[in-house]
Amino acid sequence: MGALSGITVLELSRVLAGPWCGMTLADLGADVIKLESFEGDDTRGLGPPFLDGMSAYFACCNRNKRSLAIDLRAPAARPLLEALVRSADVMVENYRTGGAESLGVGYEAMASINPRLVYCSISGYGRDGPGAMRPGYDYVVQAEAGLMSITGPADGEASKVGVAVADLATGQNAATAILAALLQRQRDGRGQRIDVSLFDTQLSLLANVAGNALFTGVDAPRFGNAHPSIVPYQAFAASDQSFVLAVASEKLWAQLCRALGQPGWLEDERWRNNAARVRHRDSICQVLADLFKAKPAAHWLALFERAGIPAAPINSVCQALEHPVAHARGMRYELGGIPMVGSPIRLSGSPTRRELPPPRLGEHSDLIVRAAGFEPDELRAAGAIR
Numbered sequence: 120m121g122a123l124s125g126i127t128v129l130e131l132s133r134v135l136a137g138p139w140c141g142m143t144l145a146d147l148g149a150d151v152i153k154l155e156s157f158e159g160d161d162t163r164g165l166g167p168p169f170l171d172g173m174s175a176y177f178a179c180c181n182r183n184k185r186s187l188a189i190d191l192r193a194p195a196a197r198p199l200l201e202a203l204v205r206s207a208d209v210m211v212e213n214y215r216t217g218g219a220e221s222l223g224v225g226y227e228a229m230a231s232i233n234p235r236l237v238y239c240s241i242s243g244y245g246r247d248g249p250g251a252m253r254p255g256y257d258y259v260v261q262a263e264a265g266l267m268s269i270t271g272p273a274d275g276e277a278s279k280v281g282v283a284v285a286d287l288a289t290g291q292n293a294a295t296a297i298l299a300a301l302l303q304r305q306r307d308g309r310g311q312r313i314d315v316s317l318f319d320t321q322l323s324l325l326a327n328v329a330g331n332a333l334f335t336g337v338d339a340p341r342f343g344n345a346h347p348s349i350v351p352y353q354a355f356a357a358s359d360q361s362f363v364l365a366v367a368s369e370k371l372w373a374q375l376c377r378a379l380g381q382p383g384w385l386e387d388e389r390w391r392n393n394a395a396r397v398r399h400r401d402s403i404c405q406v407l408a409d410l411f412k413a414k415p416a417a418h419w420l421a422l423f424e425r426a427g428i429p430a431a432p433i434n435s436v437c438q439a440l441e442h443p444v445a446h447a448r449g450m451r452y453e454l455g456g457i458p459m460v461g462s463p464i465r466l467s468g469s470p471t472r473r474e475l476p477p478p479r480l481g482e483h484s485d486l487i488v489r490a491a492g493f494e495p496d497e498l499r500a501a502g503a504i505r
Contacts, residue, residue, distance in 0.1 A: 121148015122469040126301070128152065128209040130184065131224060133160040135257070135283055136317065137213040137241050138180040139290030144209070144297065145183035147464040147469040152203065152487055153184045154191075157505050159480040170457060173477060178457050180290075181477040187488070188481030188505040195501035200224070202491040204232045209297055213241040216251045226312045237300040239293050239313040246314045255317045257283035261433035264321035265339075269328055273343040285321040292320050345404075351375075354433065355408055357416035364407075365429040369393065378426035379410065380393045481505050 126149040129172040130141040138153075138160065145151040153160075160181070189196050200223075204210070210229055212219050219240070225239045237459045240246055243255010261267050261279045271278030293315045300311050322329070328339045331347060344363070345353035352364045366372050369392060376384045384390050391401040396403055411419055416432060423430040434442070440460070445451055450461040455476030462471040484504050485495040498504045 120469060121146075121472050122169050122466055123147040125205045126150070126209065127205045128211065129154060129203055130211045131212040131219070132211050132241065134162055134213070134288040135180055136293070137211050137475075138162075139287055140202045140211055140239070140241070140293040140297070141184060142182060143291065143294040143462075143464075145475075146464065147207070147466075148469065148472055151184040152483075153181065153186045153478065154203075155186055155188050155480060157188055157190060159188070173457065173479075178459070178477040182457075182459060183472050183475045184478055185475070185483035185487060186478035186481055187429060187484050189223060189484075190503060190505075193501065193503040195498055196503035197223070198225060199488060199491055199498060199503065201232055201492050202493070203487075204229055204236065206491075207233065208301065209237045209239065209299075211239045211241065211293065212368075215254055216242060216246055230310060230312075232296065234310060235304060235308065236310040237297055237304065237313065238310065239297055239315065240294055241289060241314050242312065242314075244318045245316040257286040257317065258499070260317040260321050263319050263330070265325055266321055269325075269339050270340055271341055271343070273341045273345070275341075275343075277341070284324070285317045288324055289315055289317050289320040339471040345400070348397060349393060350400045350405055351404055353404065355411045357411050357414060357419055359415040360432065362416045362430055362432050367429070371428055372396075374426050374428055375423075377488055378422055378428065483499040 122341075123144060126144070126469050128141060128144050128149045128151040130137065130153045132138055132141065132317055133155075141151045141153065162177040163174055164179075165176040168175050170178070189199070191200065210224075212224065214222070220228075226240070229236055229238055242251070243260060244250025244253050258279055261284070262277075263287070266285070267277040267279055269312060270280055293313065296313045296315060300313060304310060326341075327348065331337075332339050339347065343353075349365075350369055351364055354361050364375075366375050372390075372393070373385060376382055382405075388395065390396050390403050420430055420432065439445065440451060448461075450463075452459055452461055452473060454473060457476045461473075464471055481504070488495045488498060488504060495504065
């Protein structure tokens with residue numbers, strides 16, 4: 120039994136943030152019914168690569184769900200939709216502002232059918248405010264909410280992060296908010312509306328960088344692979360390849376100095392504590408760079424491991440997927456022949472599900488419709504489902 124067994128989620132979302140939220144809930148045991156248009160989630164067509172007709176993009180965020188292909192505009196679909204809403208606990212949607220209302224699935228309409236419904240809206244800029252009517256995409260939000268300005272080479276152009284972090288974190292925030300609302304419902308018996316946006320999420324993800332700007336009024340520069348407030352905490356080039364070194368405390372600095380046979384660095388006024396090293400980052404990082412380029416990365420990584428200093432090679436995606444930790448922690452597996460990256464959530468008493476592969480479009484339409492008390496062939500003939 121999953122932690123969310125008995126919870127039913129209607130997912131009226133597409134692309135990444137909403138489906139990521141839905142998959143998180145599904146992994147935890149919820150019955151997630153993905154309501155798709157007859158064309159399906161946009162990501163079904165985003166490829167290559169494809170495996171037996173399924174895109175890797177769709178597969179990455181839709182496991183453990185059931186798919187119902189439904190035309191919400193068809194009059195014959197309305198009784199089915201209302202029946203599903205009456206028995207649901209959660210609805211997740213990520214239409215443009217006003218889109219859900221035009222389809223008859225806005226919050227007010229759904230709450231009138233089921234006052235206990237937890238209704239989660241995901242958007243680019245929120246359901247109110249000056250950006251409410253704007254479409255939101257991860258790349259655009261990374262640019263507008265400050266992330267790109269601090270990503271990339273210090274002396275180069277701004278760059279996006281290589282994966283859609285604003286989308287993914289928004290999906291996680293949505294899942295967290297849904298769980299909180301379900302707990303609140305246990306106390307007062309009422310559902311509520313959740314409003315989560317990519318912009319708000321990305322702004323909050325600036326974390327200490329935003330804090331630095333708020334404290335000083337000075338805009339954040341790019342540091343490339345270095346850190347604005349910790350030194351040394353960056354990439355270095357060995358004689359054969361680069362690696363990263365993370366000396367995030369004075370204890371680790373002392374361990375590094377001893378491991379490198381440089382106890383005198385501990386007494387150097389320029390480097391004796393982190394604040395000094397930040398002020399004199401160029402001097403210490405240049406000394407380290409000259410030292411590290413003399414031997415291969417394996418030498419330094421072995422040295423750091425013996426000394427208990429965090430360091431690592433810069434692995435490719437394929438190398439990361441084949442990492443011993445990935446295999447030992449069960450982060451690699453297959454569902455229905457579809458290779459997957461596992462859930463990072465581990466609960467001792469209610470493990471995450473590994474039951475349903477990402478669904479084909481409308482794969483579970485008949486089962487869902489019959490369970491709701493309707494005849495699939497009749498709804499299909501009326502153009503309500505596929």
